[in-house]
Amino acid sequence: MAIRFISKRIHAYLDYPVAISLMVLPKVLGLGESNPLAFWLATITGVAALILTIFTNHHLGIVRVLPYGFHLTVDAIVGATFFLSPFIFGFEGIDALYYWINGGAVLSVISLHQPETA
Numbered sequence: 193m194a195i196r197f198i199s200k201r202i203h204a205y206l207d208y209p210v211a212i213s214l215m216v217l218p219k220v221l222g223l224g225e226s227n228p229l230a231f232w233l234a235t236i237t238g239v240a241a242l243i244l245t246i247f248t249n250h251h252l253g254i255v256r257v258l259p260y261g262f263h264l265t266v267d268a269i270v271g272a273t274f275f276l277s278p279f280i281f282g283f284e285g286i287d288a289l290y291y292w293i294n295g296g297a298v299l300s301v302i303s304l305h306q307p308e309t310a
Contacts, residue, residue: 198304200260204252206301207245214238214294223287230287233277234294237270264302271298 215238218224224231248263249256275295278288 196304196306198301199306200250200308203264203301203305204245204248204250207241207248207252211238211241211245214241217290221286221290223290226284226287227281229281230277230283230291233281234290237274241270260308264305267298268302271295271302275299 214234218231218234223234244258244263244266245252246254247256247258249258249260250263272295274291277283277291277295283291
């Protein structure tokens, strides 16, 4: 099995549940204890991720006007931002753990993504 096994199709199936979890989990986990931004950053990113997914040109996109490569670039920026957020914004405890785990997960998905064939 190739190390890069996450296809465009698999990625598309991950997008909607991830966007919804970014909107729901901050409330469920009580994020924002160390800094209110910990709650809002995830929630607003979840809304943006949902919009991005709806407009991405993949089989689960609804409007399909944004190139898939753009989507991957945005995901990489979000992953790096999430991973660095505890250091930048002083998140601690569950707030920091949430962002390190999510940032690491997004960066892992991007790094394991299969290059598209022409």
